[in-house]
Amino acid sequence: MGQMFFIIGLTLLFSYTFALRIAGNLQVIEYTPELIASQDYFNGSTVSFVNGGVATIVTDTSIDLAANAETQALRQFSPHKNLRIIYTVVEVYYRIVANKKTISTVKDLKGKKIATFSGTSAAERRNPSSPTILPSQKPANHLHGCRGLLPDSCEQEDDQYREGLERKEDCNLFRDECGVFRGLIFWGNALGSDAIVLQDRSVYREIFNLHSTKEKLADPATRKSIVAFLRALTQAEKVFINTPEKIWPRVAKALNMNETIIKDVWPVHSWNGSIVGGLPSDLLSVLVAEDQWVAKQDRRTTMAQSDLATLIDDSVLKEAMQIT
Numbered sequence: 001m002g003q004m005f006f007i008i009g010l011t012l013l014f015s016y017t018f019a020l021r022i023a024g025n026l027q028v029i030e031y032t033p034e035l036i037a038s039q040d041y042f043n044g045s046t047v048s049f050v051n052g053g054v055a056t057i058v059t060d061t062s063i064d065l066a067a068n069a070e071t072q073a074l075r076q077f078s079p080h081k082n083l084r085i086i087y088t089v090v091e092v093y094y095r096i097v098a099n100k101k102t103i104s105t106v107k108d109l110k111g112k113k114i115a116t117f118s119g120t121s122a123a124e125r126r127n128p129s130s131p132t133i134l135p136s137q138k139p140a141n142h143l144h145g146c147r148g149l150l151p152d153s154c155e156q157e158d159d160q161y162r163e164g165l166e167r168k169e170d171c172n173l174f175r176d177e178c179g180v181f182r183g184l185i186f187w188g189n190a191l192g193s194d195a196i197v198l199q200d201r202s203v204y205r206e207i208f209n210l211h212s213t214k215e216k217l218a219d220p221a222t223r224k225s226i227v228a229f230l231r232a233l234t235q236a237e238k239v240f241i242n243t244p245e246k247i248w249p250r251v252a253k254a255l256n257m258n259e260t261i262i263k264d265v266w267p268v269h270s271w272n273g274s275i276v277g278g279l280p281s282d283l284l285s286v287l288v289a290e291d292q293w294v295a296k297q298d299r300r301t302t303m304a305q306s307d308l309a310t311l312i313d314d315s316v317l318k319e320a321m322q323i324t
Contacts, residue, residue: 053067054211085210089210092269097195212316
């Protein structure tokens with residue numbers, strides 16, 4: 001009798017999807033597919049979100065998943081080799097807003113100052129040694145601007161944008177929602193018809209991923225929940241791609257943003273993610289190239305390609321998509 005109850009209990013244990021704790025920046029649009037997935041498609045359990053990212057999951061064992069761009073993954077993977085990239089949520093295409101009186105092509109950026117965010121993939125992409133849209137860009141001092149999506153957070157840094165205009169900076173780099181929001185208001189309005197946007201989607205982008213750890217993926221119960229969540233996330237991604245108007249109001253509400261702004265920034269996001277069952281084909285090469293810059297910033301040696309390859313783990317994604 002006791003053995004029978006043990007077997008029944010074990011069956012129930014592995015048929016139940018356990019709760020997940022996810023760390024991410026709750027003020028940016030990139031996290032919202034996870035939110036919609038948890039609310040609409042993740043059955044059998046609950047998901048709780050905490051403000052954070054990959055730095056959270058490597059220090060807090062209660063966190064099962066963490067969302068961040070590839071730059072921050074590199075920064076944390078160096079001291080924490082158990083970190084794993086398991087899913088690409090979205091790719092965000094950077095763009096540079098400039099004054100077309102002095103800048104008409106990428107080549108004109110040589111020697112100019114670009115406002116961006118220190119320590120992020122946006123800053124790396126304007127590094128002269130990076131094989132991206134700015135191959136001839138000379139090093140420039142970082143000028144900080146609004147990074148968040150919330151209007152309040154943008155308002156807190158309005159003065160920095162005005163200062164940039166007063167200093168007659170040559171151009172400004174915008175990451176995503178706030179870039180459109182503040183870019184149009186300050187740089188766009190300030191420059192008027194003189195504004196120009198430079199963009200190359202093939203190379204100048206943020207790869208925003210979902211991460212876990214080697215230990216979490218090795219635990220049968222946790223892995224089962226993660227597999228189920230990736231399936232739910234894929235369903236949510238399809239809505240983001242095919243019928244975004246259905247979730248624009250919810251995304252806007254979650255971020256405390258005007259829905260019109262959400263619609264405006266939608267085109268600079270590729271929500272394809274990993275819905276076809278794979279991570280970006282150039283992910284490893286991007287990590288290898290980008291780590292050269294991150295290592296310099298963090299004052300460490302670069303990681304070998306063989307080490308960086310272990311940062312990527314597509315096994316759980318293949319399991320979720322039932323790919324062998």
